[in-house]
Amino acid sequence: MLAIPPGLDPDLLRSFVLIAEGGSFTRAAQVVGRTQSAVSMQIRRLEETLGQPLLLRGPKGVEPTSHGLWLLERARRLLALHDEIHATFRQPEVAGAVRLGSPDDYAIRWLPGILARFAASHPAVQVDVVCAPSNELVERLGEGELDLTLLSEGNEPPGARVRWLWRGPLLWVGAPEAVQRRPLPLALASASCSWRQAAIAALDAANLPWRMAYTAASLSGSLAVALAGLAVTVAMPSPLPEGLRCLGAEDGLPPLPDFAIGLMRGPGSAVAEALAAHIEEGFRLGPVAEGRERRVA
Template sequence: MRRNLDMTALRAFVTVAEGGGVTRAAGLLHLTQSAVSMQIRRLEEALGRKLFDRTGRALVLTADGDQLLAYGRRILALNDEVWSRFTDAAFEGEIVLGVPNDVVYPALPPVLQRFHAAFPRMKVTLVSSYTHRLKQMFARGDAQMILTTENAVDPGGETLVSLPLVWVGARAGQAWRQRPLRLAFETRNIFRGVVERALDAAGIPWEIAVTSEMSRTIEVSCAADLAVHALLEGTVP
């Protein structure tokens, strides 16, 4: 007897696999982490296959999981295309989406792919900048929707996901051992103050070694072991 795949469970699986974990997937799907985990278990039980290796701290796709991911992407894309074709024909036009530099990748590509599949007649113009500039654009009406990275959400906003900050430095580097600790931050990075206060509270001396308007400069400085930086978990390049 032929059986049908649970599309909700399949979407949860693909989102976890692409997002790198249950926490990020829960935010993207607007579900609790336990609900996402339950969907994954339901899919594994239905297929009789183990899709993730859970022996370590990170979720790693098994060979079966890797194969299902390729199928799942195609199935969901076709599902979203059919749904859009017969239910969302009225949605067309243009939307300007503002996204901070630090969350463009890896979270945004799969979201934009699904949006395009669901609303093929909608044109998305993507603007990447700092949170404070995006909020100014939104206030002027220059952007219809913005994502921001902030410590607290403004009135009218919605928290999609909460992520911790993690340290970033050169592979096998030594900059993190130096005192004062040498930091690299963009000029208007909203998390700079958070990091500085945390270091002060821990009694760790620090200094700003590199500052720039460009995120790429910060990445290069850290890769060269000149300083360390802090990024949202899951957004490390």
């Protein structure tokens, strides 16, 4: 008689994906609402079930083993299918339109998977996406032009209710030749951008001279300038174009603070609530990355 292999608990896989993506048990525990010890126990149970070590502590934090990398790609797909099935059978049918705001920096990295899963489970909903800087999106949400919006920490109005979806490091990014110049040439967004403010504050605290060489409306614009070797910029942990790398203390640059991505909602509607739930779940799953892409951090 053939032995039936034990099933894989989606909660264990979800915690594993969060740790493998973020490199931290602590941040994963915050996202799933458990203690760090409880998440550690989940990973031990998963490793015992599969019979292989999946995560190891390395110089850059917690990193997946070779077996962990193999599992990570498949766990993402399995969780996406699990959540799609759950949403299709448990959520009521909703129809209509919803207006979503997102900074350009997050739209390409996070929204494709989220919107694809949402369309599969809510085919009668039309999603209109508006890309703009966080401060502009928050203003448009307040004026009723958006139903919900993603935003960077530091742009939320005082007392606003924000659902924080992701927290991680802000990183210096550039070509090796640019970081040697003084004053340090920077390619950042407008003065209201919280990333720009954090970068300047870190350089000033380290007494490192800088100049604003380029102002770009989006991260893609800043990366294009950095790729030309003309300036240094900042970014979240993400795949980088060939020719750019993460810069740090070994390059003479000061550390940058962590930052968070949040979700703000206007007056509730069934459509907006459904999309908000998919966005929150999408951030718990993490962005889908192709194996050929090179990650920062």
